[in-house]
Amino acid sequence: MSRKRFHSPPAPPTAEIGDARANLTFGSIIFMLECQARYIAALLTRAAPREADTVEVLREIADRFDEWLRGRLADSVWSRVRSPYRDASGSVTALWPATMTRYLALTRRPRTGDYLWNTLPSRSRRSAAEGMRTV
Numbered sequence: 001m002s003r004k005r006f007h008s009p010p011a012p013p014t015a016e017i018g019d020a021r022a023n024l025t026f027g028s029i030i031f032m033l034e035c036q037a038r039y040i041a042a043l044l045t046r047a048a049p050r051e052a053d054t055v056e057v058l059r060e061i062a063d064r065f066d067e068w069l070r071g072r073l074a075d076s077v078w079s080r081v082r083s084p085y086r087d088a089s090g091s092v093t094a095l096w097p098a099t100m101t102r103y104l105a106l107t108r109r110p111r112t113g114d115y116l117w118n119t120l121p122s123r124s125r126r127s128a129a130e131g132m133r134t135v
Contacts (some may be wrong), residue, residue, distance in 0.1 A: 035107040052117035072097035
């Protein structure tokens with residue numbers, strides 16, 4: 001069985017447990033991590049029938065989410081005070097700017113069209129060779 005790898009730019013729903021953009025200043029980080037774990041399990045379930053070895057968030061989806069996130073955080077109190085949530089340029093990039101309910105809704109079910117489902121070349125060759133033997 002091949003090992004599945006998930007590569008994603010910083011865009012929830014993400015396939016990274018503990019993604020910085022799921023940090024909270026209030027609420028339950030355990031809840032957020034549970035949402036992420038359930039989302040990753042759903043991605044794995046969808047990857048298996050596709051024989052996908054890697055899954056990547058489409059750049060357009062990642063960019064759109066990043067724009068939404070930065071817009072929400074730009075008007076937050078964290079953008080006006082000194083805080084560890086700001087990056088070197090002063091942007092707040094390490095917080096979830098909405099409710100936990102919103103995060104739950106966004107991580108409820110992966111939208112398969114938001115991802116590239118890739119098969120590694122070695123797997124493609126192996127599958128083709130196995131297919132030729134069975135014909």
